[in-house]
Amino acid sequence: MITQLAFYLFATVLVLSGAMVVSARNPVHAVLFLILGFFNAAGLFLIAGAEFLAMILVIVYVGAVAVLFLFVVMMLDVNFNQLREGLQRYAPVGGAVGVALLAELVFTVGRLKLVPAARPLPVGAGSGTVSNTEALGRLIYTDYILLFQACGLVLLVAMIGAIVLTLRDRPSARRQDVGMQHARVPADTLEMMELKVGASVDELGGYLRPHDGYGAVAAPSEPRKLRVSPEDEHLGA
Amino acid sequence: MTQFLFHSLAGLLILTVLECLAILVPLLMAVAYLVYGERKVLGAIQLRKGPNTVGPFGLFQTFADAIKMLTKETVIPSGANRALYLFAPFLTFVLAMIAWAVIPTNNGWAIADINVGVLYLFAVSSLGVYGILIAGWASNSKYAFMGGLRSAAQMVSYEVSLGLVIVSILLVVGSLNLNDIILAQRHVWFALPMLPMFVIFFISTLAETNRAPFDLPEGESELVAGFFVEYSSLAFGLFFLGEYMNMILMSAMTSILFLGGWLPPVGIAPFTWVPGPIWLILKIVFLLFMFIWVRATFPRYRYDQLMRLGWKVFLPCSLAWMVLTACFLMATGLLPGMQTHGVG
Numbered sequence: 001m002i003t004q005l006a007f008y009l010f011a012t013v014l015v016l017s018g019a020m021v022v023s024a025r026n027p028v029h030a031v032l033f034l035i036l037g038f039f040n041a042a043g044l045f046l047i048a049g050a051e052f053l054a055m056i057l058v059i060v061y062v063g064a065v066a067v068l069f070l071f072v073v074m075m076l077d078v079n080f081n082q083l084r085e086g087l088q089r090y091a092p093v094g095g096a097v098g099v100a101l102l103a104e105l106v107f108t109v110g111r112l113k114l115v116p117a118a119r120p121l122p123v124g125a126g127s128g129t130v131s132n133t134e135a136l137g138r139l140i141y142t143d144y145i146l147l148f149q150a151c152g153l154v155l156l157v158a159m160i161g162a163i164v165l166t167l168r169d170r171p172s173a174r175r176q177d178v179g180m181q182h183a184r185v186p187a188d189t190l191e192m193m194e195l196k197v198g199a200s201v202d203e204l205g206g207y208l209r210p211h212d213g214y215g216a217v218a219a220p221s222e223p224r225k226l227r228v229s230p231e232d233e234h235l236g237a
Numbered sequence: 238m239t240q241f242l243f244h245s246l247a248g249l250l251i252l253t254v255l256e257c258l259a260i261l262v263p264l265l266m267a268v269a270y271l272v273y274g275e276r277k278v279l280g281a282i283q284l285r286k287g288p289n290t291v292g293p294f295g296l297f298q299t300f301a302d303a304i305k306m307l308t309k310e311t312v313i314p315s316g317a318n319r320a321l322y323l324f325a326p327f328l329t330f331v332l333a334m335i336a337w338a339v340i341p342t343n344n345g346w347a348i349a350d351i352n353v354g355v356l357y358l359f360a361v362s363s364l365g366v367y368g369i370l371i372a373g374w375a376s377n378s379k380y381a382f383m384g385g386l387r388s389a390a391q392m393v394s395y396e397v398s399l400g401l402v403i404v405s406i407l408l409v410v411g412s413l414n415l416n417d418i419i420l421a422q423r424h425v426w427f428a429l430p431m432l433p434m435f436v437i438f439f440i441s442t443l444a445e446t447n448r449a450p451f452d453l454p455e456g457e458s459e460l461v462a463g464f465f466v467e468y469s470s471l472a473f474g475l476f477f478l479g480e481y482m483n484m485i486l487m488s489a490m491t492s493i494l495f496l497g498g499w500l501p502p503v504g505i506a507p508f509t510w511v512p513g514p515i516w517l518i519l520k521i522v523f524l525l526f527m528f529i530w531v532r533a534t535f536p537r538y539r540y541d542q543l544m545r546l547g548w549k550v551f552l553p554c555s556l557a558w559m560v561l562t563a564c565f566l567m568a569t570g571l572l573p574g575m576q577t578h579g580v581g
Contacts, residue, residue, distance in 0.1 A: 028374060032321075032371075051352060052353055055353045055359075055360050056356070058360040058364070059356065059359055059360045059363055059400075062360075062363075062364060063359075063360060063364060063396065064393060064396070067366055070367075071370070071386065071389050071390070075386070176545075
């Protein structure tokens, strides 16, 4: 009884939050409803006895993916009225995707076979003696290892692609190079001067203004600069 | 009575509520005295006395502070998103509490002794970022917002290495159940064979709880007070409680994964007389002391240094260690489940 009650609770909230995701006016609210939806989906997994999947759903989607999503949505100043204008144009495509997903669900749940030779889904893999996690591991890492590896490669390509697309070397950006910092020795940057008592700064070679050169005092070899940024270069000229 | 408690719905409900209270009431008291202890330890390190006026040895200082906080006015900024603004501290507090449902305090003593206990803990701790992010956004203040964004980036970064460290432990144990993880440490605590991972895990928990030297989300010198700058009164109090409860939770997690949880240091007579919960509490207190010690000793990291440490140092190290552990277990035939199923 309690299980059924919990199922209807989770399912109702899931559907409602799904509806709110697409209808909420504020994009941040939409993302938060999406997160609520994830939670309820995890609850449904728990009821179905898939506790491992439920936890992974929360960790991966709620704990990582949705955080980045929220992060981006909060930073962007999304004009939602502008987004809404495309509703008429995108509605057919969205509807088609929805219908396709619904059809797939009907086929799966109704156990309809499109291809006669297809194997039935290994339903209830966790119901035997092995635990849920172990059954899932055996399916992914033993039975379907090649497909799993292929998925990994696709993701890797996508990741490298994203990095290549966004990586640009801005010469003005100052980066910290720990190796360089550790390789620095006092002789590179410090210069010991013999100072005459009572002499003026200019007589001493203007040591307070290193970029002007060292003037009258015998110019020592230029201290090796570790990194010259454009801002510094025009000062030195 | 036992019949009623264990075999009827209402009885089970009452029993669960009592179990929850048995965890949460000591936890809240622990927070009060953690704050007091932190101020005392910091005082001792800085050659001061710390709180010493309210009650004997200043023992009631935290309660005086709490009463002061509760009697303040709750201020809601006019531009704030009211619902989310009030929801954020509530969320932080609830998340810090619900994680305790799976922490075993003795052999099999947990409110919920579930099979995926580690994943549950990891899931709950990874949700903590929402309270901060929502608070930062809903406050409609640039300082709060910057604090929230920093925190989001920081927590997501350090969760990766936390997760990989947990995976290397799970490889050794072969179970996701927290009680099994503790029982696997009967002979030797994982802190010894996995010392590098213990260090990485501890430092990552500092970052995960936004504690010094990684307290950038609330870096008071640049962000006033970070994500909760607009909060006052009870709303601020809930953030405060949540943060300290998270510290205790992370210490409990570290002691379960690396220091043998409720197990005594060695399984011989004088040590086994002390009950399990006492050992767990002692280990948690030790780790909390480390938290405070680190806070008093190290300067705050710069933000890019923090990111470098997480992604370029901890992530490769923990990944390499995970592969190393797997190879070692495979080569020596010690991988859990290897004997029974004949893998390889």
